[in-house]
Amino acid sequence: MVTTTAAPPRDEDTALARVRERVELVAPAINRGHLDRDREAVFSRDAWRELAGTGLFGSCLPEEVGGHAGSLTDLMDVVEGLGYAVRDSGLNFSAATHLASTGFALNGFAGPELRRLHLPSVAAGTSIGCHAITEPETGSDVLSMSTTGRFDGDQVELDGLKTYVTNGPVADLAVVYVRTSDTPGPLGLSAVLVPRGTPGADFGPALDKTTLRTSPSDSCA
Ligand SMILES: Cc1cc2nc3c(=O)[nH]c(=O)nc-3n(C[C@H](O)[C@H](O)[C@H](O)COP(=O)(O)OP(=O)(O)OC[C@H]3O[C@@H](n4cnc5c(N)ncnc54)[C@H](O)[C@@H]3O)c2cc1C
Numbered sequence: 499m500v501t502t503t504a505a506p507p508r509d510e511d512t513a514l515a516r517v518r519e520r521v522e523l524v525a526p527a528i529n530r531g532h533l534d535r536d537r538e539a540v541f542s543r544d545a546w547r548e549l550a551g552t553g554l555f556g557s558c559l560p561e562e563v564g565g566h567a568g569s570l571t572d573l574m575d576v577v578e579g580l581g582y583a584v585r586d587s588g589l590n591f592s593a594a595t596h597l598a599s600t601g602f603a604l605n606g607f608a609g610p611e612l613r614r615l616h617l618p619s620v621a622a623g624t625s626i627g628c629h630a631i632t633e634p635e636t637g638s639d640v641l642s643m644s645t646t647g648r649f650d651g652d653q654v655e656l657d658g659l660k661t662y663v664t665n666g667p668v669a670d671l672a673v674v675y676v677r678t679s680d681t682p683g684p685l686g687l688s689a690v691l692v693p694r695g696t697p698g699a700d701f702g703p704a705l706d707k708t709t710l711r712t713s714p715s716d717s718c719a
Pocket residue numbers: 595628629630631632636637638639661662663664665710715
């Protein structure tokens with residue numbers, strides 16, 4: 499049996515209210531076949547493209563990179579709408595990961611070159627992002643991570659293994675958190691952008707999961 503819950507009504511006319519409306523419009527197409535995809539653990543790129551077409555992935559990114567410059571509260575409203583409209587909860591999880599992990603880190607902390615190169619595709623959803631913090635021996639206790647980064651000019655050489663990386667198997671961009679100095683605590687950590695295809699970076703095969711099966715995750719080195 500499928501139960502439906504109506505989304506709370508909205509009457510604002512903002513860019514993100516229109517994103518939310520467009521998500522509701524594309525939801526029936528995305529919802530078609532979602533149980534089969536879940537059974538077979540299939541991430542749907544067609545469904546991702548439908549979501550991307552709504553402008554969802556630019557929700558909180560600046561207008562000059564194609565975003566809507568919304569606030570975090572606006573984003574929560576849009577993601578709530580996604581949850582009401584789209585039944586593919588793995589896809590929603592992947593979308594939320596992309597929204598929270600890649601765009602925020604790049605927009606908040608990257609230099610002008612990385613922003614220019616990557617933010618437009620992150621906002622458009624034509625690239626898929628992930629973030630890698632967790633390690634096989636380090637979950638909640640993030641500060642004890644053992645993956646290291648060694649600076650070499652404007653490049654960083656990474657050494658370590660990450661796991662439970664949502665979107666990893668399909669990601670174009672990974673924001674990888676590593677220890678780059680002996681300074682204890684968070685000040686010794688850095689976030690490094692690793693595009694797919696970077697020599698030596700292995701994005702790994704998909705892990706088998708019991709739930710959120712349409713959201714692919716992996717271990718990467
Ligand atoms: C579906 C899914 C998607 C994920 N996606 C990502 C991702 O994209 N990127 C990424 O980096 N990671 C991801 N993770 C990993 C997630 O962040 C970790 O699972 C989480 O940090 C917990 O780590 P752990 O699994 O090693 O559990 P542990 O840290 O070993 O914790 C096990 C249990 O012990 C409890 N516990 C731990 N420390 C304490 C303490 N000091 N006091 C009391 N209780 C404690 C915890 O609450 C938990 O119940 C994902 C995990 C899941 C399940």
